[in-house]
Amino acid sequence: MSKTVIIVGGNGAGLSAASQVKKLQPQWKVIVYEKGGYISYASCGMPYFLEGIVKDFKDLLELSPETVINDRKIDLRLHHKVLKVDPENREITVTDGTNNETMNFDYLLLATGAIPSTRGINIKSPLFKRIFTLKSLDDMLTISALLDKQKPQRCGVIGGGYIAVEMLEAFLARGLETHLVHRRDQLAKTFEPEISAMILEKMKEEGIVLDLNLAVKEVSESGKEVVVKTDSGNLTFDFVLIATGVEPNTAFLKDSGIGLGIKDAVSVNKHLQTNYPYIYAAGDCAETTSIITGQPAYVPLAPRANKEGYIAGSNIAGDNEEFPGIGETAVTKFSDMGIARTGLTEKAASKAGYNAVKYTFSTSNRPRYYPGGEELYNVIVISKDDGRFLGAQLAGPLDGVKRIDTFALLIQQKMTLAEAFRLDLAYAPPFSPVYDPVILAARLGRRHVLDAK
Amino acid sequence: MSKTVIIVGGNGAGLSAASQVKKLQPQWKVIVYEKGGYISYASCGMPYFLEGIVKDFKDLLELSPETVINDRKIDLRLHHKVLKVDPENREITVTDGTNNETMNFDYLLLATGAIPSTRGINIKSPLFKRIFTLKSLDDMLTISALLDKQKPQRCGVIGGGYIAVEMLEAFLARGLETHLVHRRDQLAKTFEPEISAMILEKMKEEGIVLDLNLAVKEVSESGKEVVVKTDSGNLTFDFVLIATGVEPNTAFLKDSGIGLGIKDAVSVNKHLQTNYPYIYAAGDCAETTSIITGQPAYVPLAPRANKEGYIAGSNIAGDNEEFPGIGETAVTKFSDMGIARTGLTEKAASKAGYNAVKYTFSTSNRPRYYPGGEELYNVIVISKDDGRFLGAQLAGPLDGVKRIDTFALLIQQKMTLAEAFRLDLAYAPPFSPVYDPVILAARLGRRHVLDAK
Numbered sequence: 001m002s003k004t005v006i007i008v009g010g011n012g013a014g015l016s017a018a019s020q021v022k023k024l025q026p027q028w029k030v031i032v033y034e035k036g037g038y039i040s041y042a043s044c045g046m047p048y049f050l051e052g053i054v055k056d057f058k059d060l061l062e063l064s065p066e067t068v069i070n071d072r073k074i075d076l077r078l079h080h081k082v083l084k085v086d087p088e089n090r091e092i093t094v095t096d097g098t099n100n101e102t103m104n105f106d107y108l109l110l111a112t113g114a115i116p117s118t119r120g121i122n123i124k125s126p127l128f129k130r131i132f133t134l135k136s137l138d139d140m141l142t143i144s145a146l147l148d149k150q151k152p153q154r155c156g157v158i159g160g161g162y163i164a165v166e167m168l169e170a171f172l173a174r175g176l177e178t179h180l181v182h183r184r185d186q187l188a189k190t191f192e193p194e195i196s197a198m199i200l201e202k203m204k205e206e207g208i209v210l211d212l213n214l215a216v217k218e219v220s221e222s223g224k225e226v227v228v229k230t231d232s233g234n235l236t237f238d239f240v241l242i243a244t245g246v247e248p249n250t251a252f253l254k255d256s257g258i259g260l261g262i263k264d265a266v267s268v269n270k271h272l273q274t275n276y277p278y279i280y281a282a283g284d285c286a287e288t289t290s291i292i293t294g295q296p297a298y299v300p301l302a303p304r305a306n307k308e309g310y311i312a313g314s315n316i317a318g319d320n321e322e323f324p325g326i327g328e329t330a331v332t333k334f335s336d337m338g339i340a341r342t343g344l345t346e347k348a349a350s351k352a353g354y355n356a357v358k359y360t361f362s363t364s365n366r367p368r369y370y371p372g373g374e375e376l377y378n379v380i381v382i383s384k385d386d387g388r389f390l391g392a393q394l395a396g397p398l399d400g401v402k403r404i405d406t407f408a409l410l411i412q413q414k415m416t417l418a419e420a421f422r423l424d425l426a427y428a429p430p431f432s433p434v435y436d437p438v439i440l441a442a443r444l445g446r447r448h449v450l451d452a453k
Numbered sequence: 454m455s456k457t458v459i460i461v462g463g464n465g466a467g468l469s470a471a472s473q474v475k476k477l478q479p480q481w482k483v484i485v486y487e488k489g490g491y492i493s494y495a496s497c498g499m500p501y502f503l504e505g506i507v508k509d510f511k512d513l514l515e516l517s518p519e520t521v522i523n524d525r526k527i528d529l530r531l532h533h534k535v536l537k538v539d540p541e542n543r544e545i546t547v548t549d550g551t552n553n554e555t556m557n558f559d560y561l562l563l564a565t566g567a568i569p570s571t572r573g574i575n576i577k578s579p580l581f582k583r584i585f586t587l588k589s590l591d592d593m594l595t596i597s598a599l600l601d602k603q604k605p606q607r608c609g610v611i612g613g614g615y616i617a618v619e620m621l622e623a624f625l626a627r628g629l630e631t632h633l634v635h636r637r638d639q640l641a642k643t644f645e646p647e648i649s650a651m652i653l654e655k656m657k658e659e660g661i662v663l664d665l666n667l668a669v670k671e672v673s674e675s676g677k678e679v680v681v682k683t684d685s686g687n688l689t690f691d692f693v694l695i696a697t698g699v700e701p702n703t704a705f706l707k708d709s710g711i712g713l714g715i716k717d718a719v720s721v722n723k724h725l726q727t728n729y730p731y732i733y734a735a736g737d738c739a740e741t742t743s744i745i746t747g748q749p750a751y752v753p754l755a756p757r758a759n760k761e762g763y764i765a766g767s768n769i770a771g772d773n774e775e776f777p778g779i780g781e782t783a784v785t786k787f788s789d790m791g792i793a794r795t796g797l798t799e800k801a802a803s804k805a806g807y808n809a810v811k812y813t814f815s816t817s818n819r820p821r822y823y824p825g826g827e828e829l830y831n832v833i834v835i836s837k838d839d840g841r842f843l844g845a846q847l848a849g850p851l852d853g854v855k856r857i858d859t860f861a862l863l864i865q866q867k868m869t870l871a872e873a874f875r876l877d878l879a880y881a882p883p884f885s886p887v888y889d890p891v892i893l894a895a896r897l898g899r900r901h902v903l904d905a906k
Contacts, residue, residue, distance in 0.1 A: 012887075045822055045882050059822035291877070302887050303880045310896075327877035331884050340879055369498055369512035398883065399852035405878045405891070409862045412876060423865060424744065424780035425858045426793055427756045428615075429498050430851065431784050434465075434755050438858070443763075 003028045005316055006092060006103060008082045009111035010034030011041065012302060013283025015063060016309025017109050017316065018074045024317035030074050031103070033094055035081040038137045039065060044302050046140045047163070050147070051170035057141065082112075085256045087276045107278050107316045110253070110266055111309060114246035114284035114300045121158070121242065124220035130239040131221055134163055135246065143241070152238035153177060156228055158216055159243035160187035162332050165199065167241055168208055169334050179209040181216060181228060181235060188245075190330070191393065192345050192379045194360055198395045202337050211235060246300055248285045261287040262298045270322040272312040280316060282308035289325030291412050292343055292390065293352045299326050329408040331401060338401030342408040343391030346381045355384045359449050363437050365400040370429040376400045380441050387416040387450050392441070406438045417442040417450060456481045458769055459545060459556060461535045462564035463487030464494065465755060466736025468516060469762025470562050470769070471527045477770035483527050484556070486547055488534040491590045492518060497755050499593045500616070503600070504623035510594065535565075538709045540729045560731050560769045563706070563719055564762065567699035567737035567753045574611070574695065577673035583692040584672055584679055587616055588699065596694070605691035606630060609681055611669055612696035613640035615785050618652065620694055621661055622787050632662040634669060634681060634688060641698075643783070645798050645832045647813055648846045655790050664688060699753055701738045714740040715751045723775040725765040733769060735761035742778030744865050745796055745843060746805045752779050782861040784854060791854030795861040796844030799834045808837045812902050816890050818853040823882040829853045833894050840869040840903050845894070859891045870895040870903060 007014045010032050018030050040063040048054045068074045084093040093102050116133035125131050154177040157164050171178040186196040214230035228235040248265040259275040261267040266281035283305030290297040311321045329342040349356035358381050366373030376396035392407035420442035460467045463485050471483050493516040501507045521527045537546040546555050569586035607630040610617050624631040639649040667683035681688040701718040712728040714720040719734035736758030743750040764774045782795040802809035811834050819826030829849035845860035873895035
């Protein structure tokens with residue numbers, strides 16, 4: 001019997017799900033409502049377009065509407081915003097900007113993603129021509145147009161997370177006097193202080209102006225100038241990017257009866273069902289679980305969104321797939337410094353109740369005798385009680401930090417240092433020292449932390 | 454009560470063990486007999502010295518005799534060859550070339566490594582000035598002297614394993630007309646045929662002459678010429694490297710009563726004890742276990758030797774450490790092509806009784822839109838019965854193949870494709886596509902192999 005599946009949101013999670021439903025249930029009707037004019041674009045590529053590394057913004061479009069509509073037989077409706085969900089009556093209200101209509105569904109997937117969070121910063125601007133956030137492709141194109149046409153000289157980036165780090169790189173590469181304006185003397189709490197210090201040091205070396213320990217109260221635009229009011233004086237820029245994080249795009253669900261969790265992200269079970277079993281949520285609008293602590297978490301990153309879309313789509317179509325949650329694994333770079341993390345910071349681990357201890361070491365990513373080795377800096381968090389790995393962060397050469405995946409797997413598999421030391425990892429001089437940093441982490445942790453008297 | 458520990462062999466395994474015993478039991482007497490004049494050198498770096506990448510051979514020496522003797526208080530005796538072991542009387546016979554002596558021990562560690570195996574090739578030479586193997590630092594220095602002084606033009610490398618691949622790169626880089634002489638039309642069986650074909654293709658492109666399907670009967674030296682007699686004609690070179698593998702250096706144990714296994718490697722339990730509990734063996738002279746099949750295996754690679762030395766030393770000193778065995782993980786390169794493997798080939802898996810199936814795919818190591826992406830070729834072996842990963846091989850960019858470690862861990866943890874798809878691995882455009890090749894392997898395997906009707 002044919003069913004109607006409505007999907008709200010046409011980016012990674014939404015279109016993964018739509019494609020999966022049509023693959024498994026070709027006869028079902030799948031409608032995707034997307035409020036904007038673009039679908040399925042590579043958000044994570046946007047900083048690299050603005051930097052000038054990705055030349056054509058169309059390269060960021062992963063699926064064309066034509067492919068979605070004609071090849072995948074998905075009923076895609078651009079510029080349609082869902083206003084309201086009525087779970088009991090299995091009904092949504094949607095507008096194309098002119099007319100509202102109600103639509104009924106058998107299954108609903110919420111995949112509305114995230115929106116920028118400006119964290120209480122008061123934004124005063126008549127036109128918002130020089131104060132930006134970077135979340136949508138439209139945001140990116142607006143910033144790009146300003147860079148190209150107005151030739152600004154001096155910009156401020158407010159925030160301390162991944163987008164801030166990546167956009168500081170981008171603006172600096174474009175030749176701007178680039179300021180980091182941040183309320184703490186460290187970057188976001190997702191980074192261990194040691195890693196944060198290395199990144200900030202690197203930024204300074206490359207020419208970023210660090211305006212730290214400044215709590216931004218207000219950002220206002222007047223003429224060709226943006227004034228950033230802080231608790232310790234004003235700063236003036238040609239334009240400002242506010243990169244203070246995101247929050248789930250769920251305001252339209254407030255009184256729907258659909259359960260919301262952390263930061264109002266949609267609560268889901270392991271099958272990605274909400275409190276209404278025929279309503280699913282996936283990606284950045286949804287809450288997830290930390291694989292490590294088992295606690296609810298909100299971590300809006302692309303791989304999870306894609307996988308959750310795939311899994312939600314499979315389940316809607318009748319499969320029985322589970323998503324266990326996230327390990328908080330992420331990687332980025334600033335200039336030629338790679339930065340990677342997985343698991344818990346020492347602080348987060350202690351807060352979660354672990355008897356956590358942290359140690360650090362630095363090792364070359366090649367044997368001493370092999371040319372081209374560079375120092376890889378490692379911050380490791382373990383549980384003193386059972387010798388388990390809880391977290392790892394790396395900073396160093398671009399070709400060295402992707403080994404965070406090995407740490408990620410160790411942690412997600414709840415492995416101990418003793419087990420990790422015995423792993424058979426790949427070695428040859430052009431690739432790693434004979435004790436790979438992962439093995440060395442296990443060895444040093446055992447000797448100096450676990451066995452230390 | 455002080456004990457006497459005798460260690461036969463002064464390379465990775467032997468000196469790791471000696472150091473560990475002295476660390477845990479500083480009062481014990483530890484004697485290391487090394488038959489050559491060098492200790493603890495980076496064997497895996499030798500091809501790169503011969504290529505000219507490592508400039509000074511002394512850089513390959515990891516520990517100096519002075520450090521070992523003065524700092525670590527180890528009684529190191531160079532140029533001492535152990536002739537005989539009498540396990541019942543806890544006694545060895547050792548010679549310095551002139552005099553023999555017998556020595557008693559409380560614990561003995563066999564760490565005599567491997568020696569080249571020429572696999573029945575008849576070697577006729579009065580002087581062995583132009584026919585080489587590459588196992589010891591002396592071998593390396595002899596080859597180096599020939600390259601520097603005699604300016605040879607044309608060389609043959611017989612074999613198809615890691616050393617052959619690395620030395621073909623080295624000789625080619627030195628400007629020689631370099632031939633690969635091999636008995637099959639594929640490289641060693643450790644490589645899947647698809648990966649072997651890619652390496653051979655790459656070798657051809659770079660200028661290696663491929664003399665394949667030639668079974669070498671005899672290698673003989675006359676004047677400045679080496680003649681390689683094959684089952685299909687003769688080849689002539691200025692010099693020849695025979696790189697047809699190694700075998701455990703255990704001939705002196707033949708009638709000792711110490712149990713030998715595959716290829717006469719010393720049999721050990723998980724504590725690295727032989728059939729005499731006070732006699733241990735570690736590294737390339739010892740047999741090990743495949744973590745995957747649980748069957749005995751002989752895999753002489755450096756990381757295992759170092760770890761086994763550490764573990765044997767710890768156990769001799771009173772600890773209770775286990776070594777679970779190996780996952781057959783390895784990495785090497787030819788020119789700018791990285792080559793990595795872990796686990797079982799499809800053939801080995803079938804032979805071991807698995808319902809094994811293989812699939813291949815190619816994916817860029819970056820998102821399509823990010824510049825500099827290169828194709829990474831993946832060969833994946835899974836068990837159709839339980840959906841477990843059994844083996845993976847990669848060929849592609851140098852900064853892409855070290856993710857074999859993630860596959861290695863998956864396999865060593867006996868993870869299924871379904872579990873692997875859910876892993877939280879690191880993503881950002883400069884580092885990987887949104888579905889990392891590891892996640893993609895899981896996804897493709899599920900869709901096209903496990904769920905295929």
